[in-house]
Amino acid sequence: MRNKWLPAAFLLTAAGWGANQFSSLLGAYQAELGLSEQAATGLLALYVAGLLPGLLLGGPLADRHGRRPVVFGAIVISAAATTALMAGVIAAPWLAVGRLLTGVSTGAVLAAGSAWVRDLSHPPFGTAVEDGVGARRAGVLLSMGFSVSGLVSALIAQWGPGPLVSAYLPHLVLCAAGLALAWACPETRPREVSRGPRRSGVRDPRFRRLVLPVAPWVFVGPTVAFGVLPGLVTADLPGFELVYAGVATLITPGFGAVVQPLARRVARRGERAPAVVGLLAIAAGLALAAIAVWWVLPGLALFADLLLGTGYGFAATFCLTVVGRIAAPSDLARLTAVFWAIAYIGFCTPFAVSLLATFVAPPVLLLALVGLALLTCAAVSARDQTDRDGQQRRRADHIQRLRDAGVL
Template identity: 50%
Template sequence: MMTASGWSANQFAALLGAYRAGAGLSDAAVNALLAVYAVGLIPGLLAAAPLSDRYGRRPVALGALALNAVATLLLMLGAGSAFWLAPGRLLTGISAGALLSAGGAWVKELSSPPYAPTGTETVAARRSGVFVSLGFASGGLAAALIAQWAPHPMVLAYLPHLALAALAWGLAQGSPETCPAGAGRTARGTRPLRVARPAFWRAVLPMAPWVFAAPMVGFATLPGLVDGGLRGWEVVYAGVATAVVPGAGVAVQPLARRLILRSRLLTAVAGLLVMAGGFALAGAAATHQQPVLGLVAGAVLGAGYGLVLTYGLGTAAALAAPGGLARLTSYFWSLAYLGMFAPLLLSTLSGGFPMPRLLAGSAVLAVLSCALLVLLNRPRRAGTR
């Protein structure tokens, strides 16, 4: 289910070049459609989390998965009329958000039952991020390959997600409910738990938007800046980029696991500094129109994404109150997905500043965010490391 969520997000991102060429959509239009996903995702996260804490993971996650498939059907209708693309992207965001919060909490609770040793919660939480990243990587690449060579690309490119959603639905039927109805209520049964402690906000606010700002630049913005020498392979290149960026996030997980067991804060610091290096490489790739360097920059950005994602999910798992994991996780995902507006912001600012300079500025901002994170979470503060 988590893989299907990530797949649904990136199958559209890999087709941006095809929509520009085949449907005549402008850069501003496709970047706006990317942002529509985030507009739907954040309320989906925030609404589904308390519902799953109160009524259980299974009904909310399965309902979100069904809506995820409906959203893909609307995107398929967009091949005949661009009118359907906006509602399709909006419902994709809503359903993916619900899957991230309810499904992510379900994965963590199945991976780390109440009798598990203390300290395993951050490792268990990492699993949902890994499977989402696998969906990001495989969904975009599959859609791009179909769009490059198959007939009716704007329809057929979405069929693999429908098959994956159906498979996920069948497999999920065998998973037990981990949060019985009412577990997310107080003893009086009337008011939800307050799960967002100050330590959580200090730990995630400075870094959360970078979680998706970096990979979005890597596979949504950067391919369009280095495609001058691709000569007809733009769609495949975009698909490879959508696989390389989150794929690097998966590949870096052994390192992330070791770092987070040693220190959560060290994991975030490493991730933000790696991202800064990725933005610097992206600026060089855009300046010199180097597609290979663009993929290298995307891989570095993806590695940073994998590190900070592990940190964010681990922090939410470590600080969540009993019965409030889905809600706290949804707060983190909501902040993280603000980064999906990065391509639209860069596109808007590029009217007054060269894109390589904007990417270099992003590297500087990532370093400053790292410094702020360290300042706010120094070891002397209780509840942080």
Template identity: 45%
Template sequence: MTGPRSWVPVAVTMFGIGWGANQFVSLLVAYRQSAGFGVVTVDGLVGVYAVGLVPALLVLGPVSDRYGRSPVLKVAAVVSLLATVVLMLGGLPALFAGRFLAGLASGAAFAAGSAWVKELSSPPYDTTSPDGTGARRAAMALTAGFGLGPVVAGLVAQWAPAPLVLCYVPHLLVMAAVLVPLWRTPETVDAGHEGGSVLRRMRVTSVRLPRFRRLVAPVAPWVFGGATVSIAVLPGLVASSVTGYEVAFNALVAGVTLGTGFAVQPLGRRLAATDTRRGAGVGALAVTAGLLLAALAAATTSPWAVLAAAVVLGAGYGLCLVAGLVETQRLAPPHELAGLTAVFYALTYLGFAAPVLLAALSAVAPYPVLLLVLAALAAVTALATRRPDPV
């Protein structure tokens, strides 16, 4: 596919890989109930995804800058499909292997795919879209996949027979549908044009730019920091109030969080159109407000307060993601586009540590207090985005 819509198969592939990456989130309660997994085991299944993702991001982003977007994303799509097949086998070894493969697929896809969408949304492929369109398209594709994956998987796991097998079938269908269009998408990187080894390209020099260090890097962890609190922490704190519907409620919270994140991204692009500090600052303020609501939800164990927090934290997720991705793609030279995008995404995944840190610190202080401290840190980040650029 060529022309102004040639970005669509790439974005849909990112949607599918995002679906596969996040479908497991709403199944944590189901695995605890059916397989008797403890907190340490479940945290390990969450963490092994990052073990696969971060190295794949940092290596395969520069690989795609050197050898092309197409081979990296095609392999990622196949690995994402394979990861779900492995997860369907059940059993703890298969679950660890499937989650690791899902991390590899995500790391391969997010940087290379975001760069590919950006390039296909720019001349000569697309001569009409304004600056920042590619970043918004990539962010919306990922967020839609992140949001629908856990919702569909969670609803199937709540009510379908053989729930921990059938819940994965929708992702298989999505990935099967994207493979043929993806194989017809034009490559945007001339592998022979820019020389240099992959090891040299892994030294992404643009991370030293003051704007990246002072704006993008501080905001990036809040992309997933607030969202994972909403999805992975808050439903467990109110489980006693939704007895019998824990899996469905977890899916609902995930859908509300990431659905809101999807809905606010056009606003995020408008805020970032002239100065990404505006989008980043508003996003960090939304995370701050959402964490304050999360503290209220933890104190009252109210499902309604959890849903309110999910809306605001989802808005913070979407705004921070778009602002960070737009600024990253503005700063990156063409030969480091995927490499710098990979660094940005790696920083966003630091936010996945928030639930683990909160669980560890809950022996010292109650969740409402810990969430208030987290809100204060987000507020400091929001203030930091207002600092003027160095002269």
């Protein structure tokens, strides 16, 4: 099979679908089950509590025992999590169980699946690559599931029978189909692991200077788009709140997937260029979102979602590409897991906004996020200039030493 990476990447789509199918249903749970806004967004954030152990265990397990078994096991857990969410209409505690299991399964798939797709994209398996094609493929297929699931779930919940049960059926179908399609994909874990000294992973300065400050912003944009804005701008759209939330869930991560090839071209202008563009887009989107909330403008909020999606796509592509360059083949899944663990801190944004909204108006909170995004952008840009200056000084010193030695 020529595109061996595609069935494995489809499992990332299934994982992304399972991760976000719940998000556009927050309004339905508040209306049907009487959940408060804090409880609904708390369930959204509870997913992160399961995601972190899934990531931090899934990465090392994939490097030690193989990508394939970890991904397959995680997809089975993802299907079980969806079944628990379906049972939530009978007993609300099942929603917490489902969200926790969804986090665990998604974390494991993100860690092992991203490495698996990258390996399959660059045979011979386990070799290091610099162009980031595998990282972008993983990001695009994940974003597809992440975006489409919200709209499909919302449409089913808006007009389908047994909405809080039937909305989850597509994910079960995707899990079964994905496992069947990926069954023939080979294992790619490197058989021989170099134990010599190396400077990689979280100790690499590029991870601390580039990935660490940008990663939390990856999911700030999408979660504001589908976890914050729909509840604040749909007062004039009675009966279409779920559909609006589904559209927001579609266009934000969906547009993030569309712009990822553009992020690659922007990267030719400098390694940090995609991060700068992404953070500026997130800041602009949050500023427009604040205006949309203040004046209750759902159309403007959707335009803000496009900018937030652009920022998501650029930031995710930037971080995954840098991680792919830093990590040794035997450490790729582990370092990918660390990146996603940091990135998913942004998934708690709606919960934080709902808690702070008691004391501070939501538009003010959104403007505060604008300021933080711009500060992060300034810090990344300043380090870029510092690195360039340092490289120029080292080059000049080297030339001077050659002249002193009479070589030049």
